[in-house]
Amino acid sequence: MVDQRSGDAKEDTKEGSRLGADWPAKAADMVEMAVDGVFDRVVRPALVAVRAVVFGLLIATMALVLLVAVSIALVRLLDVYVFSGRVWASDALVGALLTAGGLFAWSQRATRRTGDDH
Numbered sequence: 436m437v438d439q440r441s442g443d444a445k446e447d448t449k450e451g452s453r454l455g456a457d458w459p460a461k462a463a464d465m466v467e468m469a470v471d472g473v474f475d476r477v478v479r480p481a482l483v484a485v486r487a488v489v490f491g492l493l494i495a496t497m498a499l500v501l502l503v504a505v506s507i508a509l510v511r512l513l514d515v516y517v518f519s520g521r522v523w524a525s526d527a528l529v530g531a532l533l534t535a536g537g538l539f540a541w542s543q544r545a546t547r548r549t550g551d552d553h
């Protein structure tokens with residue numbers, strides 16, 4: 436075949452280039468492997484971390500709601516059945532129980548190390 440503009444003779448090949456006919460498929464496979472590698476190394480750990488934070492916040496919120504509901508129910512039960520209308524006594528007892536629980540949790544905390552203790 437002769438190029439009309441330059442007058443040079445060209446060889447007619449099916450491949451059209453030295454890379455071969457399947458270079459688009461190879462390029463697509465390389466891009467797919469690169470994207471999979473990024474997903475496995477970056478996106479998946481980030482996704483796990485975000486899920487842990489979201490589920491942790493959800494569990495903490497539900498625990499707080501449950502604690503408030505149980506405290507209210509306990510005050511009502513103590514007011515009706517134990518202290519016969521003296522709400523201050525029910526509040527004091529529930530407050531003492533919550534304070535005792537907080538003091539126990541405080542005593543179980545881990546101590547922080549300062550820079551001099553190493």
